[in-house]
Amino acid sequence: MSRVKPPEEEGLSRSARKRRAILGAAEEVFLKGGYLGTNMDEIAAISGVSKQTIYKHFGSKEGLFVEIVTSMTSGAGDAVHSEAPEPERAEEVAAYLRNYACRQLTVVLTPRLMQLRRMVIGEVARFPELARVLYECGPQRAISALAESFARLADRGLLSLEDPLRAASHFNWLVMSEPVNRAMLLGDEAIPSVEELCAHADEGVRVFLAAYGVEGG
Amino acid sequence: MSRVKPPEEEGLSRSARKRRAILGAAEEVFLKGGYLGTNMDEIAAISGVSKQTIYKHFGSKEGLFVEIVTSMTSGAGDAVHSEAPEPERAEEVAAYLRNYACRQLTVVLTPRLMQLRRMVIGEVARFPELARVLYECGPQRAISALAESFARLADRGLLSLEDPLRAASHFNWLVMSEPVNRAMLLGDEAIPSVEELCAHADEGVRVFLAAYGVEGG
């Protein structure tokens, strides 16, 4: 019965299990109340761990907060990556863009990520570094990757553009802005369904292709 | 030397003067620290008023906060209104849109308003009503007004669109999103200059007209 190195969820060392419990509870509590609106006693209670242990692992409230935000941020950034093959013919461009837009929307328009974004924005004055990281792992990263793809498509004559970065920015915000800004201010209940998101994506793609598409699309 | 009723800035009743001082200090302090990060003693000190007086005027910290946010919100909403005449010919549409976009950008991309937006977003969980009001007085109001204008332009054959509201949303976010989202996360130093904002507006208008414009434009 003595597991030597079982790396599954429940088979971690006691320390690691405690650590995960703390992170889980802290994420929930911080997302709900923000930095100042959260107290360490509640995190300890929810995670079933003593305060002492929290301070052993993370040093301070600030340390725990930074840990939570950075891990969520980079994790979310990774989830966006697309492995869909780039189109070969002009007729396939619209479908490619629609697919990308739809996935991006459904990943970002998630209560957890919306709450994270709200919280980080609210803490810009206190934690500017966290906001910068979120910007770079979020919009900036997405737009950069998109720009590279657009540049290749333009080379192949499937898109008509001069500045791939600008086109990527236009595409990104054309698709993302309306639902994101809406959900930012109106709360998680204002997050549209997947069908609505994809319909919205279609409209964005249509406008984008009117400006940057080529004949065959 | 006894002024009877001079309604200028310094000629208000003592009560009104105190009230304005409190509001000014509270705005500054709340915008800097958020709701929880602000204490009433500091507001009293900065406004040169005793705490007692603050509570006489506003009842509670929450009351003062709500007052600040709602007054800033509605005030900013009013400042957007355009009196520029709508174009008569297709060639004038682009200039009309550029003018609108440029003014909208320069009004919204102001440190005070960016700070307000950040703060309200950070407090969505605690004050959902304030966020809703900001949404309605901000994006929603701008888009609605734009949609009405677009509908008239479409009737005159100066724009080609079926759903004015959707077109207005596309236009609005095409123009506003990039700089707004950037400044939201990167802070007030990331607010572009007026020239940069107007150049950005031009690009948005170009894309918009590619999708919704008519030949003559």
Added chain:
DNA sequence: CCATTGGTACTGTACGGTCTAGTTTTGAAG
């Protein structure tokens, strides 16, 4: 057996809001 954890009491401090007692302003009447 020994490091880690639990439980819990404790410290120090910060802050919202109130109380009190004395001072200033106002506005109207004399």
Added chain:
DNA sequence: CTTCAAAACTAGACCGTACAGTACCAATGG
């Protein structure tokens, strides 16, 4: 103008509470 009472304001002590972080010691699990 002067007088005067009501209203508003000041300064600061004060109360209760909440909370970050620590100390201490018993329990426990590897």
